[in-house]
Amino acid sequence: MTEGPSGPNLPWWRRTRLVALLTGLVVLLAGGGVAVGYAAQSGPEAPSADPVSSSAPPSASPSPSPSPTGPPPGADITGPLNFLLVGIDPREGVPNWRPNADAVLILHVSKGLDQAYLTSLPRDLLVDVPAFPKARFGGARTKLTHAMSYGSRVPGSAKPDTAQGFQLLATTVSRYTGIARFDGGAVLNFRGMRRLVDAIGGVDLYVDQRVASIHRRPDGKLRERGASSTGYVGPQKVYPKGMNHLTGWQALDYARQRYGLPAGDYDRQRHQRQLIKALVGQVFRRGLVSDPTRLDEVLRSLGETLTFEGRGRTVTEFAYALRNLSASSIVLIGLPGHGVGRGSGYRGEQLDAVARRYFAAVRADTVDAFVRANPNLVNRS
Numbered sequence: 001m002t003e004g005p006s007g008p009n010l011p012w013w014r015r016t017r018l019v020a021l022l023t024g025l026v027v028l029l030a031g032g033g034v035a036v037g038y039a040a041q042s043g044p045e046a047p048s049a050d051p052v053s054s055s056a057p058p059s060a061s062p063s064p065s066p067s068p069t070g071p072p073p074g075a076d077i078t079g080p081l082n083f084l085l086v087g088i089d090p091r092e093g094v095p096n097w098r099p100n101a102d103a104v105l106i107l108h109v110s111k112g113l114d115q116a117y118l119t120s121l122p123r124d125l126l127v128d129v130p131a132f133p134k135a136r137f138g139g140a141r142t143k144l145t146h147a148m149s150y151g152s153r154v155p156g157s158a159k160p161d162t163a164q165g166f167q168l169l170a171t172t173v174s175r176y177t178g179i180a181r182f183d184g185g186a187v188l189n190f191r192g193m194r195r196l197v198d199a200i201g202g203v204d205l206y207v208d209q210r211v212a213s214i215h216r217r218p219d220g221k222l223r224e225r226g227a228s229s230t231g232y233v234g235p236q237k238v239y240p241k242g243m244n245h246l247t248g249w250q251a252l253d254y255a256r257q258r259y260g261l262p263a264g265d266y267d268r269q270r271h272q273r274q275l276i277k278a279l280v281g282q283v284f285r286r287g288l289v290s291d292p293t294r295l296d297e298v299l300r301s302l303g304e305t306l307t308f309e310g311r312g313r314t315v316t317e318f319a320y321a322l323r324n325l326s327a328s329s330i331v332l333i334g335l336p337g338h339g340v341g342r343g344s345g346y347r348g349e350q351l352d353a354v355a356r357r358y359f360a361a362v363r364a365d366t367v368d369a370f371v372r373a374n375p376n377l378v379n380r381s
């Protein structure tokens with residue numbers, strides 16, 4: 001099926017409603033997500049006291065359709081753009097839980113705003129997390145996942161501040177990659193992920209290797225805690241290799257799995273990227289592009305589980321700017337790495353040297369040339 005309904009025959013103010021959803025889809029992080037737009041600083045200074053342009057998360061719903069006679073909002077947005085996307089398990093049943101960053105993705109949109117590249121950083125990447133006086137954190141060389149938790153501490157309060165934690169994470173990623181500015185992001189939690197997949201009727205995904213769930217039984221119920229290598233016992237939900245139709249809970253569960261896979265978390269990262277791209281394609285195949293009423297229903301179903309922040313830009317502005325993106329425009333990049341230390345002396349992950357060349361290409365907006373020179377890093381989807 002072609003993607004014709006998103007073409008020039010559809011008025012732009014209706015196309016933006018689609019791309020508003022696509023923007024959210026692209027920043028979905030299987031296993032929940034938090035991403036807040038932030039201009040990560042370069043240089044030795046401590047992170048800014050103001051992580052984003054506003055203190056309250058804006059609504060995920062697109063703005064009312066503007067008059068088609070005026071300049072479309074977002075027409076002045078130019079590329080390239082970079083988005084930092086962070087997935088967390090919010091542990092909603094645990095009071096005052098300080099979140100770790102379970103998934104960290106970087107979306108690079110090229111200067112022409114018609115091509116995007118999605119890659120991941122390992123959650124256990126060994127990095128230098130800088131000092132963060134706001135949280136009374138003195139800095140450490142530790143796993144990337146911990147930056148969110150350290151930064152979210154609020155002295156004198158047991159309640160963590162996720163946006164503050166993202167601020168420290170963003171600065172850490174900026175210094176590691178050399179990407180000085182992130183232009184926006186989104187927030188989607190576990191419930192939002194499930195709601196979204198179910199709202200679009202599930203997702204068709206090619207599973208590239210057999211995956212057995214450590215968390216769920218075949219009927220979707222949680223497996224029991226027990227004495228095993230994973231801490232769970234009982235029948236397992238299995239996702240066989242080949243085409244699978246996944247419901248909301250299945251898509252979330254599938255993209256969380258890393259234990260028992262040959263490449264562990266690197267396989268999980270790839271599966272998350274593949275799921276994101278499949279979701280975008282599903283929106284087109286289900287005809288949501290040409291059905292604004294149905295699209296509004298999908299957005300409303302997400303409710304408070306989805307928010308968007310764009311450094312003062314609304315979702316409609318970004319939606320218009322990214323109107324030429326489609327599922328086929330998203331290239332998935334897997335950066336190889338390896339563990340540092342062995343056995344009980346494991347310290348974390350380290351990316352191979354090619355990662356530095358990739359981030360240099362992101363900074364120079366030459367990722368297309370990088371991909372041509374390194375086709376083995378492109379994931380099948």
